[in-house]
Each structure stands twice: as structure tokens, then as C-alpha cells.
Amino acid sequence: MAGRRLSPAIDIEKYLRKRNLPHIWCAGCGNGIVLGALLRAIARSGFRQDDVAMVSGIGCSSRLPGYVDFNTLHTTHGRAIAFATGIKLGRPDMHVIVVSGDGDATAIGGNHFIHACRRNIGITAIIVNNYIYGMTGGQVSPTTPKGSRATTAPFGNAERPFDICLLAAAAGANFAARTTAFHADKLEDLIFKGLGRKGFSVIEAITPCPTCFGRRNQNPTGVDLMNLIREQSCGIEPGGKSEAPAGIRLGVFADRDEKEFTEIYAEMAAGAGR
Amino acid sequence: MSVVNVRLAGTGGQGLILAGLILAEAAARSHGKNVVQTNSYGPEARGGASKSDVIISDEVIYNPKPETIDVLLVLSQAACDKYCGELSPGGAVVFDSSGVVPPPGLKAMGADVTGIAVRELSNEIVANVVALGVLAGAFGLVSAEAVESAVLARVPAKAKDLNLKAVRRGIEEGRRIRSEMEKK
Amino acid sequence: MSGAKRGGIEVLSGNDMCVEGALAAGLSFFAGYPITPSSEIAESLSSILPRRGGCFVQMEDEIASLGAAIGASLTGRKSMTATSGPGYSLMQEHIGYAAMAEVPVVIINVMRGGPSTGLPTKAGQADVMQAAWGSHGDYRTAALCPSSVKECFETTVKAFEWAERFRIPVTVLPDEIIAHMRENVDTRCIAEAKPFDRLKPGKPPEEYEPYSYEISKEGAAIADFGRGYRFHVTGLAHDATGFPTNDPEEISRCNWRIIEKVEIARSAFTWTEKFMLEDAEILVFAYGSVARTAKDAVLRLRAAGIRAGLYRPVTIWPFPASEAREVFREARKVLVPELNAGQMAGEIEKYLTRGCDVEKINRLDGEIITPVQIMEAAKALHGRKKAQSSD
Incomplete structure (x- = not known):
């Protein structure tokens, strides 16, 4: 894969709450890669720490805000986007970032997710998709591939998975893109792009969960899963390997510049007369 | 009377809840009365049963729901059948003479509410305001000036003329049925 | 609006x-x-x-x-x-x-x-x-x-x-x-x-x-x-x-x-109202809309010669515990009308003294508890007191 290397000159340590480290994540987990990419993207965006609110729900990736030195809010399962909506409306000048897992964002929080897309509110949602409920020990999630095993799908998942980016694009998000923890530099770029968008942006990061997903699905280590993710990845851009039907389709699924909700609200309020 | 319990009843969409509110506003604002207005209605936005109760009192009103009705206005047969039994001794029912037939043995007065709204004012929608005028004219619950200004405070500018006509015509009709009743 | x-x-x-x-x-x-x-x-x-x-x-x-x-x-x-x-x-x-x-x-x-x-x-x-x-x-x-x-x-x-x-x-x-x-x-x-x-x-x-x-x-x-x-x-x-x-x-x-x-x-x-409680032989405990009909009933009961009074919490949580303990200390007849199956009646039992007679009035049909309902229950409770004291 061509392209830049990770941004080596960026100091992300200043963003870490070191008293809370080490983190709780397993060896081989992709959350650390997402954290690094997110912090580099924030640094590149030039945001002041005081102006950033980071909101999460419940799950492994939702512990991320506890490790970073911003205004951080760890909420209830699935509801991060609802709390973030209140923050953005309360302080439209703040940069509001949501970090959520696949179960958090698309099962229990699915309704909030699609409505945030519809409102096109200025929030950047990082959806960390490891295909499984990690924190609760490996139960099937709305993105678990059909046939994959989970503690609550011992004979293989009988259900079809969501495509989070297509869902976001159809529901009206300004920006929806997918990449993987393997493509860490691309991930940083896409988050950077999402942070620059005024409307709702979704960056889905496919990550390995060796402990809960890989062990039950013939890929017991982080390296196994990273190799699998690399092998299965295919682009959706013209000329890419989009013909690969079983692959992980990477790319930008929605890229538009429709007006952001709090801006529309401010205009409406001005029109209503103070 | 230091307390009068009034009920306006009919079909959802007839505007009786608004009429009850205007009556309460007229009594409170112009006459300094204590008022309580409550409604009951079904799930239908239009149609279904609807009632608005107004208590007008010189005293503090504790019980918000009237136990008996002193003045009952009914714009539908169903409302008439349902509520005449709740009249207090000496209570009166005013019914819409175009289409409602009250049970015998009551102090009942027929007012041409719908007729006035449809034929004279060419607008069925103001039947509630006509009815309000009738109540004011027949029972003196509130003065003509009080009910007129309360109506005007509640309607949009472009509808003021029509509603003023409706309430005045209602007051006139109210006075007519009152004098007819007194002749009996 | x-x-x-x-x-x-x-x-x-x-x-x-x-x-x-x-x-x-x-x-x-x-x-x-x-x-x-x-x-x-x-x-x-x-x-x-x-x-x-x-x-x-x-x-x-x-x-x-x-x-x-x-x-x-x-x-x-x-x-x-x-x-x-x-x-x-x-x-x-x-x-x-x-x-x-x-x-x-x-x-x-x-x-x-x-x-x-x-x-x-x-x-x-x-x-x-x-x-x-x-x-x-x-x-x-x-x-x-x-x-x-x-x-x-x-x-x-x-x-x-x-x-x-x-x-x-x-x-x-x-x-x-x-x-x-x-x-x-x-x-x-x-x-x-x-x-x-x-x-x-x-x-x-x-x-x-x-x-x-x-x-x-x-x-x-x-x-x-x-x-x-x-x-x-x-x-x-x-x-x-x-x-x-x-x-x-x-x-x-x-x-x-x-x-x-x-x-x-x-x-x-603590935010409560005490209405005619000083000499009350029947204490009505009520809140919200029901407290209004209860007040009406208290006045009518007094007119009929029964000394009723109303204790009404505006703050229900935290429950006004120390005040309630005082109010209920002398109470012998307590009436609790509520539009539920007896939720606050259960709560106030913590504050009643032994021998206190509690009567509940509960409605679950969406309608208010009327003054007449409260008066009838109060009269029955009042009568029961007389019967007991003549034993």
C-alpha cells in the first residue's frame, strides 16, 4: 500500500492522561491504533484541548476518553451520541467527537446513530468495529459476519450484518468512510478529514479482537487477525478490488457538504427574532 | 350564586374546549372571578366526544372537577344523552336546536347555534363562539363586553370581525331564549 | 403556547x-x-x-x-x-x-x-x-x-x-x-x-x-x-x-x-402544607390534584361536625421525614386518597404510631377521587373510632 508513513513528528503524549495508563485493552487489540490515529488527527486539526469534547458509550473502545486529556464524558450503553448532541447544541463552537463500538453504535444505540446522521449535527463519530461484544466476553453483534462464531452464536451467526457506512450514508451523514487498524495512516487521514467536516461524519475502523472474536474464529492472535484484515480488504474506489464480494470494503461512502444542524438552528433562531 | 358549574359538550373539533377557555378568561380577567377549566376528550383529533367544564366562583376553588352541572350546553345528541343526568337541581340545558332533542322534564332551551353559524355567518367554524355568546346572553355568566374582549384576545386579526359578529349574534340569541324561558 | x-x-x-x-x-x-x-x-x-x-x-x-x-x-x-x-x-x-x-x-x-x-x-x-x-x-x-x-x-x-x-x-x-x-x-x-x-x-x-x-x-x-x-x-x-x-x-x-x-x-x-391540622381527629394525607378534593372534603366535613385536617407534601422526595413524624405522632385516624393502589400510604406507615387506624382510598380509573368519596370514607373512619372507644 502506497502513501505516507504515520506522522512521526506529532507529539501525542501531551494528550494522554498518563495517570490512567496502562489501559485495559488486550494485547493485539486495535483500540490503541485507533487512539493513536485519532490523537494525531486532532493534533493536525490544530484543536485546543479545552475545545474538544470526547464522548463515549459502553464497551472496550468507549474507555478511550478516560485516557485522553479533553472534556471527556463516558456515558451509558449506546447513548453517547445523544449526550454529544446536547453538548454540541449547548456549545456549537466545541469540537465534539464520539467514540463508539459496533454494538454500542448500531445495536443499542442504532436509533441515536441514524438520527444524528439525519440531523447532520457537527459531531465526528469514530466507530470501532471489531465484529463482536468484547467487554462482555464475545457475544454476537450487529456487524458479526454471517457464520462467524460468538458466545451467543455457537453454531455460527445466523443473522446478516449491518454495513455501518452504507447505513450512515443512507441516513444522511455528510461523511462516511471505512478503513482498518492495519491501514493506520489512512485511518488518521480519514479521521482528520472527518474532523474538518462541519456536519456529521462517521469513520469506521475495522479492528482486531483476538480475545473475543479471533479465538473463536480460527485467528487466535492479533497478528492472525491483522493478516486476515489485510487480505480481505478491498477498495470501493473505481479501479479497486470492489468485485471481491466477501471482502472488507474500504473507502469513502458519503462525501457531501450539506449544512450542519447547529448552523441551521442558529439561522432559524435569528429568523424567529430574539 | 357564588359558584356556577358550566359544561360545554359536543363533538371533538367543534371548538368547545377553546370556548370554555374563553369563558374562563372573560370571568377571570373582567370580573375578577376564580375559575377552573378542565377538559376531557377521546383519542380522535376530530369527532369523538369532547367536553369542557368551567367553574366560575367568588370563592377559592379546590375541587377542579364539578360534581353537578348548573349550566349545560350541548351541541350533539350524544353529549345531551350523556350529560343531562348530571344537571344540578334547577340546572338548565341549552341545546343546539338544529339537531339535538333534550329529554323531557328539564329546564331546556333550544338555541339555533349551528343555524346562526352556517346560515347567517356562512361559517360553521364559529359555532363555538356563537355558543359562547348564547351562554353569556342567557345566563349573564359574564358581561357582553367581557366575553367580546376575551374572544378578540384569542382570535387572529383577520378573523376578528367574523368572531365579533358571531359572539354578538350569540348573545342576542341567548337573550331571546332567556326571555322565552321566562315567559313559560 | x-x-x-x-x-x-x-x-x-x-x-x-x-x-x-x-x-x-x-x-x-x-x-x-x-x-x-x-x-x-x-x-x-x-x-x-x-x-x-x-x-x-x-x-x-x-x-x-x-x-x-x-x-x-x-x-x-x-x-x-x-x-x-x-x-x-x-x-x-x-x-x-x-x-x-x-x-x-x-x-x-x-x-x-x-x-x-x-x-x-x-x-x-x-x-x-x-x-x-x-x-x-x-x-x-x-x-x-x-x-x-x-x-x-x-x-x-x-x-x-x-x-x-x-x-x-x-x-x-x-x-x-x-x-x-x-x-x-x-x-x-x-x-x-x-x-x-x-x-x-x-x-x-x-x-x-x-x-x-x-x-x-x-x-x-x-x-x-x-x-x-x-x-x-x-x-x-x-x-x-x-x-x-x-x-x-x-x-x-x-x-x-x-x-x-x-x-x-x-x-x-421539606415543603408541605398543613391545613386545619391543629385539632384534627381525622388526618387526610394527600398530594397533587387529590389534595384539592381532599381540602374541599375537609371543609365540608368540618361543616358537618367532623374535625378533619389535611397534611399535604409538595416535596414528596426526599420525604419530609422529621416533620411527618411530628404530624403523625398524635394521629389516630389517617385517610390516604391516591390515584394509585396505595403507594404513599405504604410510605407513611413508617411514620405512624401504634394503634393508628389507616384507611386508603384508591382509584385506578383515570378519574379524580371526589370530595364525596373522601367524606364518606372519613365518616366511616370517624364512626369506627366511636365504636372502638365505647368498647
């Missing part, structure tokens, strides 16, 4: 005056979801708030509504939601969150008949226990039960003061009758209300700990997001800094703090 013009006599509903109370208290953020019989509150605020520099948003459900309100509260805005029965059930998750994370927020729950969809357009008082214990875990909160349109205003103003002062979720519980009834109100109260602004940390950001304050009746300060205090808020058990902890000592401190900060200020929450 609220028709209050501020200054004169107006005929307004309980919902109208909840809106006015919230605005007078300084409301600047509302998130809600339509539900009968509370929707008028959202409708009014959708028109008023944008014109006052505030923010109104209709969310996708009640869980999101309270979540958004808590989020906005963390940015320093006085925030509220309004709902009814089924929506209040959905909000319980975030009532617990606001209690645990200690974020000020006000909830108006217009009580309709339940359970489930129940009676959307009719009254109930069956959410009074839910208002105290609805969310999982142990926490303390406050709830107020207005009995008049004007009291809807006063209780809403007070709810904001308590929420902001003590960093707790506070619920106002008008029943459907109080929320929808209209009565004459002297709207001068609107201009006279004194809003309470939340306490701000007296420390610079580097020394600030959101959960290390001294518990006191004065309440606790909280910093706003986005003003230089970069702190962490979580629903997990946390230490003084706000970060999750597994240390039993810290966990215990966290859980006791959210209970003790309300318990210590119990007397500040």
Missing part, C-alpha cells in the same frame, strides 16, 4: 406554568419527545427558546432526550426535559446516570394512568415511587408534586434550584389534572422569581476535582465543559477526580456521597 403576559391575571394551565417556571429559573436547553399529556411543554418551548438564545431539540426518543439534556447541562446550560409515564420509564436509565455523575437536570413527568400505555389522556399518581426508586442502584433524588397551576410554576423554579445546587436530577410530578387544568393565576410571580445559578469551582483547573467537594447543605460546585476545566465524567463508580476506580474505599465514598448529599439537606427539601 403559553399565554402568560406577565403581570396580570391570566387563565393558564399547569403545563403553561411549568414552562414559565423553567424560563424564570433560567432554562436554556430543552430536549424532549412528544407524549400526551406533556407535549404542550415541548410545543411552547420550541417557540420560546430559540427566540431567547436558548435551544430546543426534539430527540428520537426519551432516552436520547434526557441524554442530550445532561450533555447540554455539562456545558453550563440549565437543562430540562418533559415527558409522561412511558417516557419516564425510558428516562430512568439517565436519571440514574445524572445521579451517579452528579449532573444537574430537571425532568417534568406529567403523571397519566398506567402501567404501560395505560391512560394517555387521564390522570394517575402511580409514578410517585418510580420518582424515588425508578433507576437501578441506590441513589437519592428530589421530586415535587404541585397541586395548583401556580404551584407548577413554583415547583419548577424550585426543581431547578435543587438540581443546580445539589447536582442531582429533580422531577416535577404534576398529575394530568393539574397539568391540563387551567385556572386564574396572578402572573406577577413570573417577574418575582429568583433564579439560582449553579456554584462555580473556586479553584483553578489544575487543582479542580469534580467529586472531592465537602458535602453540605449549600450544595456543590461544578465546572462547565469547554471552559478550561478538562475533567472526566462517567457513570462508572469513580474517585474524586472522576476517573473509574476499583478501590472499595473509593467506590464506597462515591456511592455514599450521592446519598448523603441529599440526606444532609433533607430539611431544605
Whole structure:
């Protein structure tokens, strides 16, 4: 894969709450890669720490805000986007970032997710998709591939998975893109792009969960899963390997510049007369 | 009377809840009365049963729901059948003479509410305001000036003329049925 | 929309005056979801708030509504939601969150008949226990039960003061009758209300700990997001800094703090009415709309020669324990009319002395308990006393 290397000159340590480290994540987990990419993207965006609110729900990736030195809010399962909506409306000048897992964002929080897309509110949602409920020990999630095993799908998942980016694009998000923890530099770029968008942006990061997903699905280590993710990845851009039907389709699924909700609200309020 | 319990009843969409509110506003604002207005209605936005109760009192009103009705206005047969039994001794029912037939043995007065709204004012929608005028004219619950200004405070500018006509015509009709009743 | 013009006599509903109370208290953020019989509150605020520099948003459900309100509260805005029965059930998750994370927020729950969809357009008082214990875990909160349109205003103003002062979720519980009834109100109260602004940390950001304050009746300060205090808020058990902890000592401190900060200020929450209690031989305990018919019954009973009196809590949570203990000490005959199957009757039994005779009147049909019902029960109770004393 061509392209830049990770941004080596960026100091992300200043963003870490070191008293809370080490983190709780397993060896081989992709959350650390997402954290690094997110912090580099924030640094590149030039945001002041005081102006950033980071909101999460419940799950492994939702512990991320506890490790970073911003205004951080760890909420209830699935509801991060609802709390973030209140923050953005309360302080439209703040940069509001949501970090959520696949179960958090698309099962229990699915309704909030699609409505945030519809409102096109200025929030950047990082959806960390490891295909499984990690924190609760490996139960099937709305993105678990059909046939994959989970503690609550011992004979293989009988259900079809969501495509989070297509869902976001159809529901009206300004920006929806997918990449993987393997493509860490691309991930940083896409988050950077999402942070620059005024409307709702979704960056889905496919990550390995060796402990809960890989062990039950013939890929017991982080390296196994990273190799699998690399092998299965295919682009959706013209000329890419989009013909690969079983692959992980990477790319930008929605890229538009429709007006952001709090801006529309401010205009409406001005029109209503103070 | 230091307390009068009034009920306006009919079909959802007839505007009786608004009429009850205007009556309460007229009594409170112009006459300094204590008022309580409550409604009951079904799930239908239009149609279904609807009632608005107004208590007008010189005293503090504790019980918000009237136990008996002193003045009952009914714009539908169903409302008439349902509520005449709740009249207090000496209570009166005013019914819409175009289409409602009250049970015998009551102090009942027929007012041409719908007729006035449809034929004279060419607008069925103001039947509630006509009815309000009738109540004011027949029972003196509130003065003509009080009910007129309360109506005007509640309607949009472009509808003021029509509603003023409706309430005045209602007051006139109210006075007519009152004098007819007194002749009996 | 609220028709209050501020200054004169107006005929307004309980919902109208909840809106006015919230605005007078300084409301600047509302998130809600339509539900009968509370929707008028959202409708009014959708028109008023944008014109006052505030923010109104209709969310996708009640869980999101309270979540958004808590989020906005963390940015320093006085925030509220309004709902009814089924929506209040959905909000319980975030009532617990606001209690645990200690974020000020006000909830108006217009009580309709339940359970489930129940009676959307009719009254109930069956959410009074839910208002105290609805969310999982142990926490303390406050709830107020207005009995008049004007009291809807006063209780809403007070709810904001308590929420902001003590960093707790506070619920106002008008029943459907109080929320929808209209009565004459002297709207001068609107201009006279004194809003309470939340306490701000007296420390610079580097020394600030959101959960290390001294518990006191004065309440606790909280910093706003986005003003230089970069702190962490979580629903997990946390230490003084706000970060999750597994240390039993810290966990215990966290859980006791959210209970003790309300318990210590119990007397500040006490708001009751005692009506003709001094010589009462029949004590009626009632709240909300039923307290009105109870008052009517008390007056009529006295006219009939039975000395009745009314004890009415406006604050039902925290329950006015020490005052209730005094009031009930001498009571021998207590009557408890409620639009539920006896929820507060169960609560007051804790405060009754031995030998006290309690009679409950319970209605679950969506209609008010009438003065006649209360009088008949009082007369029966009164007669029973005579029969016993002649033994």
C-alpha cells in the first residue's frame, strides 16, 4: 500500500492522561491504533484541548476518553451520541467527537446513530468495529459476519450484518468512510478529514479482537487477525478490488457538504427574532 | 350564586374546549372571578366526544372537577344523552336546536347555534363562539363586553370581525331564549 | 403556547406554568419527545427558546432526550426535559446516570394512568415511587408534586434550584389534572422569581476535582465543559477526580456521597402544607390534584361536625421525614386518597404510631377521587373510632 508513513513528528503524549495508563485493552487489540490515529488527527486539526469534547458509550473502545486529556464524558450503553448532541447544541463552537463500538453504535444505540446522521449535527463519530461484544466476553453483534462464531452464536451467526457506512450514508451523514487498524495512516487521514467536516461524519475502523472474536474464529492472535484484515480488504474506489464480494470494503461512502444542524438552528433562531 | 358549574359538550373539533377557555378568561380577567377549566376528550383529533367544564366562583376553588352541572350546553345528541343526568337541581340545558332533542322534564332551551353559524355567518367554524355568546346572553355568566374582549384576545386579526359578529349574534340569541324561558 | 403576559391575571394551565417556571429559573436547553399529556411543554418551548438564545431539540426518543439534556447541562446550560409515564420509564436509565455523575437536570413527568400505555389522556399518581426508586442502584433524588397551576410554576423554579445546587436530577410530578387544568393565576410571580445559578469551582483547573467537594447543605460546585476545566465524567463508580476506580474505599465514598448529599439537606427539601391540622381527629394525607378534593372534603366535613385536617407534601422526595413524624405522632385516624393502589400510604406507615387506624382510598380509573368519596370514607373512619372507644 502506497502513501505516507504515520506522522512521526506529532507529539501525542501531551494528550494522554498518563495517570490512567496502562489501559485495559488486550494485547493485539486495535483500540490503541485507533487512539493513536485519532490523537494525531486532532493534533493536525490544530484543536485546543479545552475545545474538544470526547464522548463515549459502553464497551472496550468507549474507555478511550478516560485516557485522553479533553472534556471527556463516558456515558451509558449506546447513548453517547445523544449526550454529544446536547453538548454540541449547548456549545456549537466545541469540537465534539464520539467514540463508539459496533454494538454500542448500531445495536443499542442504532436509533441515536441514524438520527444524528439525519440531523447532520457537527459531531465526528469514530466507530470501532471489531465484529463482536468484547467487554462482555464475545457475544454476537450487529456487524458479526454471517457464520462467524460468538458466545451467543455457537453454531455460527445466523443473522446478516449491518454495513455501518452504507447505513450512515443512507441516513444522511455528510461523511462516511471505512478503513482498518492495519491501514493506520489512512485511518488518521480519514479521521482528520472527518474532523474538518462541519456536519456529521462517521469513520469506521475495522479492528482486531483476538480475545473475543479471533479465538473463536480460527485467528487466535492479533497478528492472525491483522493478516486476515489485510487480505480481505478491498477498495470501493473505481479501479479497486470492489468485485471481491466477501471482502472488507474500504473507502469513502458519503462525501457531501450539506449544512450542519447547529448552523441551521442558529439561522432559524435569528429568523424567529430574539 | 357564588359558584356556577358550566359544561360545554359536543363533538371533538367543534371548538368547545377553546370556548370554555374563553369563558374562563372573560370571568377571570373582567370580573375578577376564580375559575377552573378542565377538559376531557377521546383519542380522535376530530369527532369523538369532547367536553369542557368551567367553574366560575367568588370563592377559592379546590375541587377542579364539578360534581353537578348548573349550566349545560350541548351541541350533539350524544353529549345531551350523556350529560343531562348530571344537571344540578334547577340546572338548565341549552341545546343546539338544529339537531339535538333534550329529554323531557328539564329546564331546556333550544338555541339555533349551528343555524346562526352556517346560515347567517356562512361559517360553521364559529359555532363555538356563537355558543359562547348564547351562554353569556342567557345566563349573564359574564358581561357582553367581557366575553367580546376575551374572544378578540384569542382570535387572529383577520378573523376578528367574523368572531365579533358571531359572539354578538350569540348573545342576542341567548337573550331571546332567556326571555322565552321566562315567559313559560 | 403559553399565554402568560406577565403581570396580570391570566387563565393558564399547569403545563403553561411549568414552562414559565423553567424560563424564570433560567432554562436554556430543552430536549424532549412528544407524549400526551406533556407535549404542550415541548410545543411552547420550541417557540420560546430559540427566540431567547436558548435551544430546543426534539430527540428520537426519551432516552436520547434526557441524554442530550445532561450533555447540554455539562456545558453550563440549565437543562430540562418533559415527558409522561412511558417516557419516564425510558428516562430512568439517565436519571440514574445524572445521579451517579452528579449532573444537574430537571425532568417534568406529567403523571397519566398506567402501567404501560395505560391512560394517555387521564390522570394517575402511580409514578410517585418510580420518582424515588425508578433507576437501578441506590441513589437519592428530589421530586415535587404541585397541586395548583401556580404551584407548577413554583415547583419548577424550585426543581431547578435543587438540581443546580445539589447536582442531582429533580422531577416535577404534576398529575394530568393539574397539568391540563387551567385556572386564574396572578402572573406577577413570573417577574418575582429568583433564579439560582449553579456554584462555580473556586479553584483553578489544575487543582479542580469534580467529586472531592465537602458535602453540605449549600450544595456543590461544578465546572462547565469547554471552559478550561478538562475533567472526566462517567457513570462508572469513580474517585474524586472522576476517573473509574476499583478501590472499595473509593467506590464506597462515591456511592455514599450521592446519598448523603441529599440526606444532609433533607430539611431544605421539606415543603408541605398543613391545613386545619391543629385539632384534627381525622388526618387526610394527600398530594397533587387529590389534595384539592381532599381540602374541599375537609371543609365540608368540618361543616358537618367532623374535625378533619389535611397534611399535604409538595416535596414528596426526599420525604419530609422529621416533620411527618411530628404530624403523625398524635394521629389516630389517617385517610390516604391516591390515584394509585396505595403507594404513599405504604410510605407513611413508617411514620405512624401504634394503634393508628389507616384507611386508603384508591382509584385506578383515570378519574379524580371526589370530595364525596373522601367524606364518606372519613365518616366511616370517624364512626369506627366511636365504636372502638365505647368498647
